[in-house]
Amino acid sequence: MSLPHALLTALIERPGSGSELAERFDRSIGHFWHATHQQIYRELARLEAAGWVQALAAESGRGRKRQYRILPAGRKELRRWVIQHEDPKPLREELMVRLRAEAAIGPTGLHEDILKRRLQHQDKLELYRGMEARDFLSKPATRERRLQHLVLKAGILQEELWLEIAAEALEVLQMPDDATARE
Amino acid sequence: MSLPHALLTALIERPGSGSELAERFDRSIGHFWHATHQQIYRELARLEAAGWVQALAAESGRGRKRQYRILPAGRKELRRWVIQHEDPKPLREELMVRLRAEAAIGPTGLHEDILKRRLQHQDKLELYRGMEARDFLSKPATRERRLQHLVLKAGILQEELWLEIAAEALEVLQMPDDATARE
DNA sequence: ACAACCATGTAAGTAGTTACATGATTTA
DNA sequence: TAAATCATGTAACTACTTACATGGTTGT
Numbered sequence: 001m002s003l004p005h006a007l008l009t010a011l012i013e014r015p016g017s018g019s020e021l022a023e024r025f026d027r028s029i030g031h032f033w034h035a036t037h038q039q040i041y042r043e044l045a046r047l048e049a050a051g052w053v054q055a056l057a058a059e060s061g062r063g064r065k066r067q068y069r070i071l072p073a074g075r076k077e078l079r080r081w082v083i084q085h086e087d088p089k090p091l092r093e094e095l096m097v098r099l100r101a102e103a104a105i106g107p108t109g110l111h112e113d114i115l116k117r118r119l120q121h122q123d124k125l126e127l128y129r130g131m132e133a134r135d136f137l138s139k140p141a142t143r144e145r146r147l148q149h150l151v152l153k154a155g156i157l158q159e160e161l162w163l164e165i166a167a168e169a170l171e172v173l174q175m176p177d178d179a180t181a182r183e
Numbered sequence: 184m185s186l187p188h189a190l191l192t193a194l195i196e197r198p199g200s201g202s203e204l205a206e207r208f209d210r211s212i213g214h215f216w217h218a219t220h221q222q223i224y225r226e227l228a229r230l231e232a233a234g235w236v237q238a239l240a241a242e243s244g245r246g247r248k249r250q251y252r253i254l255p256a257g258r259k260e261l262r263r264w265v266i267q268h269e270d271p272k273p274l275r276e277e278l279m280v281r282l283r284a285e286a287a288i289g290p291t292g293l294h295e296d297i298l299k300r301r302l303q304h305q306d307k308l309e310l311y312r313g314m315e316a317r318d319f320l321s322k323p324a325t326r327e328r329r330l331q332h333l334v335l336k337a338g339i340l341q342e343e344l345w346l347e348i349a350a351e352a353l354e355v356l357q358m359p360d361d362a363t364a365r366e
Numbered sequence: 367a368c369a370a371c372c373a374t375g376t377a378a379g380t381a382g383t384t385a386c387a388t389g390a391t392t393t394a
Numbered sequence: 395t396a397a398a399t400c401a402t403g404t405a406a407c408t409a410c411t412t413a414c415a416t417g418g419t420t421g422t
Contacts, residue, residue: 032279096215103330147286246389
């Protein structure tokens with residue numbers, strides 16, 4: 001589970017409150033490790049209990065902003081975690097299941113769904129390309145920035161991949177059920 | 184959640200018991216929607232309760248093989264589900280979090296981990312390419328088979344994508360911490 | 367001072383994971 | 395007939411999701 005360490009990373013980059021972190025997640029790390037604000041609040045509480053982060057001021061809970069910053073123990077934990085090997089988690093791609101199902105039961109209306117998906121992937125690709133132009137292509141490439149850029153590029157390649165798959169899916173789905181075509 | 188419908192699809196392709204399905208999952212659909220045998224047994228029980236599948240013979244539970252087949256209601260449910268639109272689930276890629284963390288705290292030993300990962304992706308790519316040659320490239324391309332092939336191709340493209348990312352990651356990670364390089 | 371919104375939090379439910387248990391079947 | 399293995403199942407736990415609630419703050 002990466003959420004605690006994603007939060008530690010975000011807090012190194014800049015201290016912040018739960019809501020600020022939630023917002024920053026939506027704009028950057030969240031594209032690669034999504035989290036809702038409830039997850040974030042819960043996890044911040046755990047990180048504090050573990051002694052990895054510290055909340056400043058405003059000690060009473062509800063309604064008051066709690067500013068967190070990372071502690072040395074948190075940096076140490078993050079360093080420990082980064083070099084831990086984890087096997088890549090197997091894919092979980094619902095669309096693949098739908099395509100197999102379509103293959104099994106014959107023409108449905110999956111076509112429509114894929115058109116919608118394609119739009120979403122196009123939007124995201126545009127968003128990522130904008131981020132790339134703004135944050136990376138025009139600035140000197142330090143080691144840190146190249147790593148961040150690499151993460152973004154992985155996202156861009158993903159979106160391009162799905163656009164490719166969607167295009168081919170649309171082509172295959174319009175085949176008549178009994179046709180035998182050369183690929 | 185796709186597991187029940189992945190199982191229904193597998194049962195259309197061929198009836199089978201829980202353990203057989205688990206094995207078949209490991210070889211095909213499971214590459215895109217992983218499930219443990221416990222999940223599969225639980226889900227088969229639910230599918231039976233819903234009236235979507237039926238277990239033949241051997242009525243007592245433990246130890247005895249229970250052969251399942253899909254019922255008409257199950258086919259109907261599958262058809263209903265296939266055309267339901269679902270937004271693509273956001274990525275959850277632990278390696279991306281690690282790379283961001285590395286960017287934040289400076290050189291660690293992430294290098295090693297990525298070398299291991301690269302091997303795993305190479306293995307999987309080889310496996311997929313073998314499946315492709317055996318099951319698709321040498322057979323006539325019906326609509327059904329083209330759809331199944333497409334799913335496999337998506338997996339191949341994924342693995343190739345990760346090999347690309349890994350290669351660039353290794354390059355960037357070996358940069359000295361204070362260097363400013365042209366990309 | 368009232369409404370709208372913001373920041374934090376609680377609660378309940380689902381999916382998935384890990385460890386283990388038990389009844390049948392096969393094999394030495 | 396005992397041991398190993400197979401097929402199914404139970405239990406406990408964690409991460410995640412969704413809906414909602416409460417206390418502050420801001421604007422009219």
